[in-house]
Amino acid sequence: MAKISLIQREKKRQELEKKYYLIHRSLKKEISRILSLRERWKINEKLQSLPRNSYAIRLRKRCFLTGRPRSNYKYFRLSGYILREMVHACLLPGTIISSW
Structure with a gap:
């Protein structure tokens, strides 16, 4: 049996991922659509300002x-x-x- 704290941490990550999923997806689409490098940087800063645990890759x-x-x-x-x-x-x- 895994530690309860690890399981709770994973549940918290899943909730954050659900909460920010649409924001991630829309910002990624904007980056692929825009040609200007400055605008891409601005959008990339918005992506980086989101919580780390909201990324789907962090789920286990x-x-x-x-x-x-x-x-x-x-x-x-x-x-x-x-x-x-x-x-x-x-x-x-x-x-x-x-x-x-």
């Missing part, structure tokens, strides 16, 4: 059950060992256990 995928940050499967939103336990317990239909 975490396990839905345990909060583990590594070895996550996007389709199930679970970490590897939780996924394996659920497959062995036949809780995920359609998955195949491979053994050799």
Whole structure:
């Protein structure tokens, strides 16, 4: 189980990313449309003035059950060992256990 403080920090980042998503997208479109270098710098300053944690790149995928940050499967939103336990317990239909 991950530390609760790390999970809460990640939730805060997700909320900030949702809040500033449209602003990021509109400023990026403006930069690509404008040819003047000075205007691009002004828009870039606006982008840099936004909070760092509002960027989508700062988000980390975490396990839905345990909060583990590594070895996550996007389709199930679970970490590897939780996924394996659920497959062995036949809780995920359609998955195949491979053994050799």
